[in-house]
Amino acid sequence: QSALTQPASVSGFPEQSITISCAGSRSDVGGYNYVSWYQQHPGTAPKLMIYDVLNRPSGVSSRFSGSKSGNTASLTISGLQTEDEADYYCCSYTSNNTYLFGTGTKVTVL
């Protein structure tokens, strides 16, 4: 099963908003509300930012928000800050009883 499709890179200026897409199929993103997003800084473990498409864990900034339309999920970062510069991965439960990660997106703060 191929990875979910994300843009390789997204960039923005401080205080701007950016959106990262995560394209899948009816067998994963489109079929279930078990889409999550992870932030990973170099050399560290990933961190959960969004779960169940749009929910934020305690302690995650409200600048991060998630949504889904059809087979595509999205992560929006509002009020972009320098510490948001990192790699971001989406992940979905699938009809094969597996998890499927996205290809990953490098976010650069200009």
Added chain:
Amino acid sequence: EVQLLESGGDLVQPGGSLKLSCAASGLTFNNYAMSWVRQAPGKGLEWVSLISNSGGSTYYSDSVKGRFIISRDNSKKMVFLRLNNVSAEDTAIYFCAKDRRSNFNSFDLWGQGTMVVVSS
């Protein structure tokens, strides 16, 4: 403190075997499913395997099915991954990750990872 601590990563020859361990602390371990997720050098995240909270159900990615075995010991708050018949494509950092629920949902706690290098 709630944390996961992996161990067991090593240099292993192609075709060889290795067992990874993950020790949990500060949480009610038997309430949650546990997964292994790996990341090859310079590459993205790849889910490897999940075991349900009771250990009664296990799931694998196609890339490791038939070669890797996940298990857990709830009395010791540990989860394991046995890697068999490894190849260079298995070279990666292996992360232990706690699920938010007793089965598939999302990973809300990660360990720091343990490195596996497959090379002759």
